[in-house]
Amino acid sequence: MKNILLATKRLALSESGFVFDPVSGQSFSVNDTGLVILRLAQHQDDIEQLTEQLLEQFDASSVEIKRDVQDFIHRLQGFLK
Amino acid sequence: MSITVAVTGMNARADNPGPGLAIARCLKESATSTRVVGLGYEALDPALYHRGFVDRGYLLPYPSHGEDALLARIIELHEREKFEVLIPCLDAEMQSFARLAPTLLGMGIRTFVPNSHQLALRSKDRLPELAKEIGVASPKTQAIYQANFFHNCKTEDWQYPLMVKGLFYDAKMAYNADEAVAAFHRIAGEWGVPVLAQSWIGGEEINLAGVGDGEGGLAGAVMMKKRALTDKGKGWAGISIHDEELLAAAHRFCAVTKWRGGLELEMLRDTQGGLHLIEINPRFPAWIYLSAGVGCNLPELLVRLALGQKLLPTAPTPAGVLFIRYAEEAIVSLADFENITVWGETLRTEGAFA
Amino acid sequence: MKNIATKNPWVAPVIVRHSSSGMNKFGGVRDAQFRDEIAGVSIAELVEKYGSPLFVLSEEHLRQSVRRINRAFTTRYAKVRQAWSYKTNYINAVSAILHQEGCDAEVVSEFEYDKARRLGVPASRIFFNGPYKSRGALTKAVSEGARIHVDHLDELALLEEVAAELNILNFPITIRLNFDTGFAENWGRFGFNLENGQAMEAARRIAASPNLKLTGLHNHIGTFITDPRAYTAQVGIMINFMNNVEAATDCTITTLDIGGGFASRNAMQGVYLPPEQITPTAEQYAEAICGALAIGLKDREQNGKPLPELVLETGRAVVDEAEWLISSVVANKRLPTGQRAMVLDAGVNILFTAFWYNHEVRPARPVEGIPEDTVLYGPLCMNIDVVRQSVSLPPLKTGDLLSFWPVGAYNNTQWMQFIQLRPAVVMVRQNGQVDVVRRAETLDDVEEPENLPIDLQPDFS
Numbered sequence: 001m002k003n004i005l006l007a008t009k010r011l012a013l014s015e016s017g018f019v020f021d022p023v024s025g026q027s028f029s030v031n032d033t034g035l036v037i038l039r040l041a042q043h044q045d046d047i048e049q050l051t052e053q054l055l056e057q058f059d060a061s062s063v064e065i066k067r068d069v070q071d072f073i074h075r076l077q078g079f080l081k
Numbered sequence: 082m083s084i085t086v087a088v089t090g091m092n093a094r095a096d097n098p099g100p101g102l103a104i105a106r107c108l109k110e111s112a113t114s115t116r117v118v119g120l121g122y123e124a125l126d127p128a129l130y131h132r133g134f135v136d137r138g139y140l141l142p143y144p145s146h147g148e149d150a151l152l153a154r155i156i157e158l159h160e161r162e163k164f165e166v167l168i169p170c171l172d173a174e175m176q177s178f179a180r181l182a183p184t185l186l187g188m189g190i191r192t193f194v195p196n197s198h199q200l201a202l203r204s205k206d207r208l209p210e211l212a213k214e215i216g217v218a219s220p221k222t223q224a225i226y227q228a229n230f231f232h233n234c235k236t237e238d239w240q241y242p243l244m245v246k247g248l249f250y251d252a253k254m255a256y257n258a259d260e261a262v263a264a265f266h267r268i269a270g271e272w273g274v275p276v277l278a279q280s281w282i283g284g285e286e287i288n289l290a291g292v293g294d295g296e297g298g299l300a301g302a303v304m305m306k307k308r309a310l311t312d313k314g315k316g317w318a319g320i321s322i323h324d325e326e327l328l329a330a331a332h333r334f335c336a337v338t339k340w341r342g343g344l345e346l347e348m349l350r351d352t353q354g355g356l357h358l359i360e361i362n363p364r365f366p367a368w369i370y371l372s373a374g375v376g377c378n379l380p381e382l383l384v385r386l387a388l389g390q391k392l393l394p395t396a397p398t399p400a401g402v403l404f405i406r407y408a409e410e411a412i413v414s415l416a417d418f419e420n421i422t423v424w425g426e427t428l429r430t431e432g433a434f435a
Numbered sequence: 436m437k438n439i440a441t442k443n444p445w446v447a448p449v450i451v452r453h454s455s456s457g458m459n460k461f462g463g464v465r466d467a468q469f470r471d472e473i474a475g476v477s478i479a480e481l482v483e484k485y486g487s488p489l490f491v492l493s494e495e496h497l498r499q500s501v502r503r504i505n506r507a508f509t510t511r512y513a514k515v516r517q518a519w520s521y522k523t524n525y526i527n528a529v530s531a532i533l534h535q536e537g538c539d540a541e542v543v544s545e546f547e548y549d550k551a552r553r554l555g556v557p558a559s560r561i562f563f564n565g566p567y568k569s570r571g572a573l574t575k576a577v578s579e580g581a582r583i584h585v586d587h588l589d590e591l592a593l594l595e596e597v598a599a600e601l602n603i604l605n606f607p608i609t610i611r612l613n614f615d616t617g618f619a620e621n622w623g624r625f626g627f628n629l630e631n632g633q634a635m636e637a638a639r640r641i642a643a644s645p646n647l648k649l650t651g652l653h654n655h656i657g658t659f660i661t662d663p664r665a666y667t668a669q670v671g672i673m674i675n676f677m678n679n680v681e682a683a684t685d686c687t688i689t690t691l692d693i694g695g696g697f698a699s700r701n702a703m704q705g706v707y708l709p710p711e712q713i714t715p716t717a718e719q720y721a722e723a724i725c726g727a728l729a730i731g732l733k734d735r736e737q738n739g740k741p742l743p744e745l746v747l748e749t750g751r752a753v754v755d756e757a758e759w760l761i762s763s764v765v766a767n768k769r770l771p772t773g774q775r776a777m778v779l780d781a782g783v784n785i786l787f788t789a790f791w792y793n794h795e796v797r798p799a800r801p802v803e804g805i806p807e808d809t810v811l812y813g814p815l816c817m818n819i820d821v822v823r824q825s826v827s828l829p830p831l832k833t834g835d836l837l838s839f840w841p842v843g844a845y846n847n848t849q850w851m852q853f854i855q856l857r858p859a860v861v862m863v864r865q866n867g868q869v870d871v872v873r874r875a876e877t878l879d880d881v882e883e884p885e886n887l888p889i890d891l892q893p894d895f896s
Contacts, residue, residue, distance in 0.1 A: 006647035010813075012415075013421075014419055016419060016423040016424070017424060017805070018419040018423050018425060018452070020415060020419075026452060026453070027418070027419075027422065027452075027453045028450050028451060028453060029422065029423065029449060029450070029453065030448065030449060030450045030451075030804055030805075031446065031449045031804050031805050031830070032446065032448050033445070033446050033447065033448040033449075034448035034449055034815040036448075037448050055863045056442075057442060057443060058442055058443050058444070059444055059445060060444075060445030061444065064445065065445060067474050068445075068447040068448060069448070071447070071448075071449065071769055072449075073452050074447040074769065075773065076450060076771065078773055079450070079452055124453065144708070144709070145707060145708065145709055146652075146709065147709040147711060148712075150466075150468075150711070173707070173708070176708070176712045177712065180712075223620070224662075227620060248636075248707075249707070269705065270705075272707050273705050273707040273708070274705060274706065300705070323844060370441040380812055422453060
């Protein structure tokens, strides 16, 4: 989990939601929430703290946010390995 | 005066190109200064990025997503670009544009396309009927819904090899039932059923690209013999020819159908010299740039017809002019790629990677 | 409190990898459109009141649809009869509306026959098709004067016995034919084959019987026929056989029943083009059929024979587009392959046609966000329970509603009570009122026919 958050540092992020991975050459689209998470992840390698930061910004339960973030990180793990 | 023309078929893939890029190139060489807007379906459609011929590229919804979505997108683009003419050139989208043509005209976008009825007349599964009407032979053709046909067809007077064809694209020669069944499944998987079985005739294929004036006349035509094929059987080199019989068949086709718009006649001259109609494509072929090359720019002609302008007299086209197709790479910035991916358009400036 | 008010609403994060094809944000527009009402009634309110899943019929759509087909044919041919294909959707409210619109009934089993009779349809306006009619069913149908379509020689023999027992002479019957039109796969399992002489042989048997007489020919070329030329060929072949059989057996054919098979605007799996481009209109079918009738019958009246009545057994094209299925998202999932999946409360148990159609699926509210390729699963604990293998949908939450369309044909008759009770069917009436036309099933409905022997009653005390 931690490694994958560290790996997000290399990603080039655009305001539009376009994401480019210069290591693999792959590109991606993310939605607004995905972009927020990637931005936070580039400065934050602790998932608990990342969830805390999202809780401050978004109106949802920590259970819901945690579940969605984990799902997102799993997706990311598949893409950035 | 400058006009804006939208062109589809931006899938200028090296081994099997759509006609859009060649049409754009013809328009750039026409007497009227033309701004070309490319309408593609995939972010990697190469012609969207070809700045020499295509001034700006946009994505359309896939034809399989229906006409409502297509129309909505074109309305949106027309508000920005003010298209004078739109030239569709992919088989799978012709039906949509035929049906949308009156609506588009109401918005000020002229198309010069056949109507649904005319399209149905030249549908691949009706070829024998049409061939009879225009007085040429044609191979036996049957619409097939189940692969089993290919195991039993010998009892129904079919012989191998035969051709297995998709209703829109794709054709494969099959030497036995197993190959035919495999081709059936592959083509049905991609293009759906029916798949067509067509008897195979040995001989030399010759082609004609033209424009029907919508009143029964053939406004212009260029004829070509392929001289080299790619692995996929697509023309890689060809030479302009002049064949009176082929030309006469095209004239009769236009007279019978009152064809409106671009067309390609694929015919075959068998070993006895007989002419067979293999296929009629309801749009320009990918080799259409040869028409500009021999001094009869057919896309330009089509635009003039669409705009109701007087036609320039066309000189007879010389035989013996070759085309040889080559591939080259377009260099695309990450910004342009981001724009097409995120916004469905090239050359957008905001939000891009600096 | 102030802090909470400024927080943004949470939308689940999505990341999609760009591939070499299918990368087109406009590609999924059709499925990203939403539908929040049916015939003017809010989908959310319907579900609140009648539960989810829920079938919703529109009376207006149904009436317009049958009228359009009727108009297309009656303006092109003098004698036309539509017989409502009960098996397509035999909910009484549906059949009743179609009977109000002038349709007869076309039934394929004793159960359907009884259903039509109970609804008040006179036997003389019931066309009784199907490969199995019991002696009891035939006795009832013959004595009541129904229009019977014979499927095979054994049935013909049985029918003759039944008519003889009832002391009926010259009972008019129709035979079902099968033949190759060159357009669709021949459904050779039904009726008498024309090419190998079976059909003519059956006609001779009937001519030889004092109790029966042949007055009608029936054929059904298949289902979801998208090429009207198939019907032109069918009608031509039937007229040709009519002329032959009349000459050979001295009978007079007064009915040509061309069956059904007209397509609806549903997307057949494996067909590339969208349904609006491949589905012919009622007028196109009518043109193909009535054109062939005009050519084939042009000298008939001069030759002293009556114009036969044309019977249509249209089912799907009448009802399919008049019904929607509303379903709720119960879970979002991510499959090991990376594909996104949703579990819905409606599966193939009630949406049987999901086996061969890609129904249009629309959220009931506008949804923002990146559409993603999604597989839609039903609620059954079975691997085959897939209602869409692949559909591009924006992110949805549990409780979000999706509407499936068109679902009017073959779902309310082929649905099954497997591990779930069947949901309610409501109808939006022309005046905007909503009537329940089939209430949701209860456990009692399912257990009512059961009998638990007393000594088997489990005791958990």
